[in-house]
Amino acid sequence: MKHTSIEKIIINNLKRDNIQANDIVTVNVDRVMIHDIFIPFVAEKFEEMGFSKIWDPSKAVLIYDHLVPASSVEDIRHFKIGDSFADKYEIKNIHRSDGICHQLMLEAHYVKPGDVVFGTDSHTTTYGSIGAFSSGVGYTEMAAILGTGQLWVKVPETVRVTVNGKLPDNVTAKDIVLRLIGDLGADGANYKALEFTGSTIFDLSIASRMTIANMSVEAGAKAAIFEPDEKTAEYCGILFEDLPKISGDRDADYVNEIHYNAEEIVPVMACPSSVDNIKPVAELEGIPIDQVFIGSCTNGRLEDLTVAADILKGKKAADHVRLIVTPASREIYKQAARSGILNTLISAGAIITHPGCGLCCGRAGGILSEGERIVATNNRNFLGRMGPASVDIYLGSPAVAAASAIEGKIALPKP
Amino acid sequence: MVIKGKIWILGDNIDTDIIIPTEYLAMKRIEEMKKYAFSPLRPELAELIAPGDIIVAGRNFGCGSSREQAPEIIKELKIGCVIAKSFARIFYRNAINNGLLLIEHSLIPDLISEGEYIAAVIGEYIEYKEAKYDLAPLPPNLMEIIEAGGLVAAMKNKNI
Known part of the structure; x- marks a missing residue:
């Protein structure tokens, strides 16, 4: 059998x-x-x-x-x-x-x-x-x-x-x-x-x-x-x-x-407001954003923070963009501190929050306001998940999130 | 176990927000919430449902959040059972655990009309307009939970 x-x-x-x-x-x-x-x-x-x-x-x-x-x-x-x-x-x-x-x-x-x-x-x-x-x-x-x-x-x-x-x-x-x-x-x-x-x-x-x-x-x-x-x-x-x-x-x-x-897979995002509304990032580039979130049980691990830090190194998040980074655990937090990754992210303008579910479950740590847009690395973009129902949540990879933070709009990472 | 009742028809993808919108979840008692059941889709429905009535729906009934209030409200309305082509996974488990009987059937939802009567002999057949349709038996462990009136009661029985 x-x-x-x-x-x-x-x-x-x-x-x-x-x-x-x-x-x-x-x-x-x-x-x-x-x-x-x-x-x-x-x-x-x-x-x-x-x-x-x-x-x-x-x-x-x-x-x-x-x-x-x-x-x-x-x-x-x-x-x-x-x-x-x-x-x-x-x-x-x-x-x-x-x-x-x-x-x-x-x-x-x-x-x-x-x-x-x-x-x-x-x-x-x-x-x-x-x-x-x-x-x-x-x-x-x-x-x-x-x-x-x-x-x-x-x-x-x-x-x-x-x-x-x-x-x-x-x-x-x-x-x-x-x-x-x-x-x-x-x-x-x-x-x-x-x-x-x-x-x-x-x-x-x-x-x-x-x-x-x-x-x-x-x-x-x-x-x-x-x-x-x-x-x-x-x-x-x-x-x-x-x-x-x-x-x-x-x-x-x-x-x-x-x-x-x-070889045929491209960077994509789940667009508002369902997880199966998937579009290539290339078709979304240029959409202005207010916030970027890198974290959660989906993408808050050391390799995710490393990818983001590599892209953000020596650069700054756009002035109007709130960049929030939440390591998935205390251990990851410590490793990111020791390896200098946190320093890179902080220098790029990131707000580092304590490991937890906070923003992903819409309870704390960066709730958005009416009509705002966020690029986020977590797992759900349901209506009202991270603030009022009028918030648009675009789910993507840490690489896309970091690139978007720099541009202040949805952006593909530079090769 | 025989269940006979009048049919109410609902469609595909009846999500837990349709069954009970989030705004009513903070109410203290299920009894208060029940008049808002299905309100985004059919606001009149909860008032019309009589004890013993049967809901028949399409695919993916109960999709969405894991709120246990969704099956609790249907139970509170004294619905005899829900027949659907399929149920969302967490809703299915929460329903059984709250003593709400669910029947998965691929044919029935396409055959019936609202307001007609349907009967289910659990584990044997469904009868509609004098025709009988096979019904697979529910496993004994699930029947035990339903017959006890839910998982809390079933566990209580075992622990006494």
Whole structure:
């Protein structure tokens, strides 16, 4: 029997010989993530369900990121409820200001290749970048997982996405995933897994694979999955020989196959106000902007800040443009400080904000005003996401964001 | 389990903002919110829906945000079940967890008329105008959640 990557992870999790797409199975959960926005609801439902202990407190991770630092007095309540829930049920894995949940779950090695992981956030698909099956759930379900260690899932059908060849200069993982979402549509991968393969994919860093896995949910995907390789082993701090074999069989039952030549991919943006409204940057050049945001769980890693710093080195953001840079974690923040990247960005006029979800989820750290336009590297451009509904959000790569900051209008990076 | 009710038809991509617009989410109780259900699309609908009625829709019902209030409101309106060609993933799970029965069916949404009656014998068939259409059984674990009245109640039953 031939299987897709996700099917192999689930077979291994269940210790069964065989499963197939659309089977409903109950998986054993290897790790869960709860963030500050939903912890009060999870805590309430958990006690209402009558549980007296967490199935395995060492497998739960609590991360404060959406409300850090607090921007309204009510925010503190979430931290207090989180702290007392953790105390009462012996959760030791708490991060109170270390960065964005999806970055920390991988950076701090909470997730390993082959794991089955759920989080109270739709972008939990990010962990597919290292070969884990991970997806978002509601707070009621999270409460049930905490009590039982299990969750039912429908084994997803898989779409195989193959990208071969060498990406042109200034074309990045962000452009690949935006192009894919444009081609699939915002519900094109609903219920399904997106399995990524091809020479271009194996050439990508783990950080770039995270960008693609993160945004896969914007096409409705339940999960994204990348085959673990030497880079995965190094990132996860495990021996290559010890990696589980998670590779989709060539003749497995894929529901759809999509092929791209890397050479034909161009810098693109998701235009207002849907993630599948994709246009080449070349067609958007010259649109005046008020703000640029480089950060988020999609594009706030060291390689993203490095790309931006290389473009901004010795230059300045346009006078009227507010350039906001948010490293995805404290660790990235430290590395960017040590390597001089922060200095370059600050000298170019950037406002550096603390690692967290702030601006991306529209809570703090650079909200826009009526009728303004922003070029941003995060994952959603829904109406009203970063301010009033009249704000136009253009999503693109860090390279396009940096080039646009200098010009004060949407611009392609210079070759 | 037999569900019989009058049909209300909705189209494709009924998103969670149509089911309950964001502006009403801050209300304290679901009961207060329910009269605004589907208001961007059909403001009169919530008042017309009677207990036991059935919603039939097209593709991707419940797409958009993960708000659990969306299925809670449909449940509060005492809709018997929602039949659609497909459901958005997080809505599907949130609905089951709140004890709202969903039926995926590829043919029914194209066959029916609003105001007519339809019956579903869960796990067996759907009956419409004396014709019967096969209905795949829901897995026992999901039926257990629905029959208990939602995931909180189902867990409570197990923990007692």
